[in-house]
Amino acid sequence: MSDLSTVVEKPVDDLHTGWTGRVVGYVAILILVNVMVDSVLASPTFVLPELSKAFHTSQFAWIGSSAMLAGAMWAPLLGKSADINGKRKVLIVTLLVACLGGLVCLVAPNLGVFVAGRVLQGAAVAALFLTVALIRDICAPKFAMVVTGIVTCGSAVFGIVTPFVLEFALGIFGWRVVFVVSAAFAALATVFVRVVLPETRDRSPGRVDVTGALVLGAGLAGVLVYISLGQVFGWLGVVPLLVLVTGLAALNFWLFVLSRTPEPVIDIRGISVALGLGLLVVVMGTGAYQSMLQLFSLLIEVSPDDGLGYGIAAPAALGLLFGIPSIGIVLGGILAGAFATRIGPAWTLAAGVVTGVAATLIMLVAGAANLPLAVVSSFMLSLTAGSLLTSGFNLASILAPPERQGTVSSMVMVMVAIGSVTMNFIGSAILGANRITVDGETVNSSFGVHAYIAVAGAVFVLATVPTVFLVRRMRGHVVTGAPVSHI
Template structure:
C-alpha cells in the first residue's frame, strides 16, 4: 500500500500525536453538548413565558422559534466558513455568539430583546458540524469513529441532560439563572477549545458565497417559519400557504444560482450524489423520530393522574425520566465504532433505525408508569444514538475533505428540518385529539399513541432510504503516515472541489492536482 504524508501548511510536520489529540474529543463533545443545551433550556418554563415576558402566548413562542431558525441558518453557513477560514476559529466564534446571546437574555424581561438573545444562542448550533470536521482533520483512524459518533449525538445528549437540570434551576431560582448558567458553560467551552483544540491546516479553495448564504437563509426562514407557527396561524391560512410557496420559489432560485457559481455555499452536485442525498433524507426521518419522544414523554409524565392516564410527576422527575435518552445516546458511541468498523456505517444506521422502531412500537403499550417511560427513553436513546453516529461517517465518506464542514452542516440542517416537521405534525395531532379536563384542554392518550405511530412510520421510511445507500466496507488495513502511525481510512477517489472550474482538484491530503 502506498504511504501517504499528511502535512501542516505551517511547518510540514506530520499529523498530531495521540498524546496531543487526547483531550480533543471530550473538549469538542462538551462544546457540542453546550450549544445543544440551548434547544431545551426553556422547556421547563415555556408555559410561563407569557407571564414572565408580559406578552400574549402566541408572541411568547417566538422565544423558541428564534433559536430554531437561527440554528438552521447557521449550520451550513458556519460549516462553509470553517472550511474556508478555519474550523477552530469559527467554533470559537460560534461559542462567543452563544455567550453574548445568553448574557442578553439574562438581563431582560422584554420580548424583543429576549428573542434577539435567543437567536444569538441558536446561531451556535453551527459548532456541531465544525467539531465533526475538526475530528476528521485531526484524529487518527482508530479514534475517529467513536469520536464523530459522540459529537453527532451531542445534539440529543445536550437536550436530554438540560431538561432535569433546567427544571431544577427553574424551581429553585430566578429563571434568568438559566441564561447565566448557559453563559458560564459557553465561556468554559471557549477556554477549553482555545487550550486543547488545534486549528486544522486544510482549507477549501474559493471564497465565501455571500449571495448564496443570503438566499439559503431566506429560503430556510420562509420554510421553517410556517412549520413552527402554522398551528397558531392556521395551516390553511393565506400567511402559512404564502410563506411555504415563497420558500419553494426562493430555494429553487437559490439552487439554480448555486449551480452557476464557481465556489458555491453548498455544492449541489455533490449533494445530489446517491450516498449524500439518501443520507440527508434519512436524517430528516431520524429527526422526526427523535423529536417525537421529546414532545410526548414530558407531557405524559406531568399530566395529573386525575386524567386517568397522566402520571402526575413533577417537572424535575419528568426531566429525570427523560434524561436516559441523552445519556444512552452518549454511551452508544463506542458501540457504534465497533459495529461500524466491522459492518460499515450503513449497517449501523439501519440497525439504529430498527431499534428506534422497536422502541416506539413497544411504547404503544408501555405508557402507564414512570418506569416504563424510562425504559422507552433508554431503548430510543440507543437507537437514535446509533443512527446519529452513523450520519457524519456516511457524509464524510462521500465528500472531499475540503467540504467536510459545509457537508456536515447541511446534514445537521436536515435533522433540524426533521425536528421542525415533527414539532408541527405532532403538535397538530395532540391539539386535534385533546380532551377537556375541567376547563382545560389536555393531550389525550390517543394523541400520544398516534404520535408514536407517526414516529414509527418516519423511521421505517428512513430505513427504506438507508437500504438503497451503496454498501461501503471499511479498509482492511490502515493507511500509514510517514512516521508509521495509524491514519484515517483510505480516501475515496479524488473528488472535484469547488475549484473545478479553475482546472484543478483537491486530494484527500489537501494537495492540489491538475490531473483528472
C-alpha cells in the same frame, strides 16, 4: 462515480491513531463545546412558562425551537466558511456569536429583542458539526469514527444532572440564569478552543458565497417557521402563508439560480447517491425521535388513573424518562462509533433506525399508559438518537475529502434541524386536531396520542427504505486510510 470503493492509504503522520493525553484534552474541549450547544437548545425549555409571563405572551411554545430554526439558517454559511478560512477560526467566531446571543436574551426588555438573541444563539448549532469536522483534522479516519461518537454524544452525560441543578438555580435566580449559563459556557469554550486546539490542516481554496448562503438560509427558515407558526396562527393565515411563500421563493431562487454559480455554498449537483440516502435517513430518523421526546413530556403530566387511555405520571417519571435516556444517547453514540470502524457507518445507521421502529412499537402497544414500558422505549429511542447522529456524521465524513468536511457536516446538521422542527409541529398538530373535553377541561384524546405515536413509527418505518438502499450501495466500502470523495 461509484460509491463503492476500498482505499488503503497510510494515514498522514500528524494524525492521531489512538488515545494520548493530548487527544483526551482535545476531546474534553470539544465535549465542552457541545455542552454549550445543549445549554442553548434544551435548557430554555425548562423555563418556557416563566418566559411566557416575562414577555406577556401566551403563544410561546414555538420559541423553544427558534434556535434550531436559526441553526438551519446559519449552518450552510458557517460550513462553507470553515472549509475556506479554517474550522477552528470559524468555531471561535460561532462561539462568540452564541455568547453574544445569550447576553442579548439575558437583558432583553421585550419579546422582539429576545427572539433576536435566540437567532444569534442559533449559531451554536453550527458548533456541533464544526467539532465533528475538527475531529477529522486531528484523528485518522478509523479512530475519528470512535472519537466522533464520544464528542457528539458525550455532552448528554451532563443531561443527567442538568434538570436538578437548574431547578435549584431557577428557584434562587429566576429564568435569566439559563442564559447566564449558556453565555458562560460559550465564553469558556472560546478560550479553550483558541488556546488548545490546533488550527485546521486542510482548507479548500475559493470564496464564500454570502448571498447564496443568506438566501438558502432564509428559504429554509421561512418554510420551517411556517410549519411552526401554522398551528398557532392558522395554516391559511395571512402571516404564515406570507412566510411560506417567501421561503419557497427564496429556495427556488437559490436552487435554479444561485446553486449554479461556480462556487455555491452547497453543491447539490455533486452530492453522491450514498450521501443523499444518508441525509434522508437522518432527517426522518432524528425527526421521529424528537417528536417522541416531546410526547414524553406531555405524558408525564397525566395520571393513568384519569382514565384517558394514556398517562404515565409518577413521582420518578421525570428522572426515569429524561435522565436515563441521557445515558442511552452516550452509549448509542459510542457504540455506533466503535462498530462503524468494523462494519461501516451505514450499518450502524440502520441499527439506529431499527431500534427506533421497535421503540415506537412498544409505545404504541402499551407504553403510553405504562411507565416501565415507557422507560424501556425512551431508553431505546435514546440509543437511536446517539446512533443516528454519530452515524450520520461518520457517513458524511468518509464520503467527503478533508477540505470539504465543514460543508458536508453542515448538511447533516441542516437535516437534523429540519427533521426536528417538522416532526415536532406535525405531532403537535395531530394532538391539537384530536382534543376532547372531559369534565369541562380540554385534554388530548387517546386517539390523538396513539395517532401521534403511529405517525412517528411510520416515519421510522419509511426511513428503513433509504436505509436498505444505502447499506447495499455502501457494501464493500472499507475505511482503512484517508477518506474518499464521492462529491
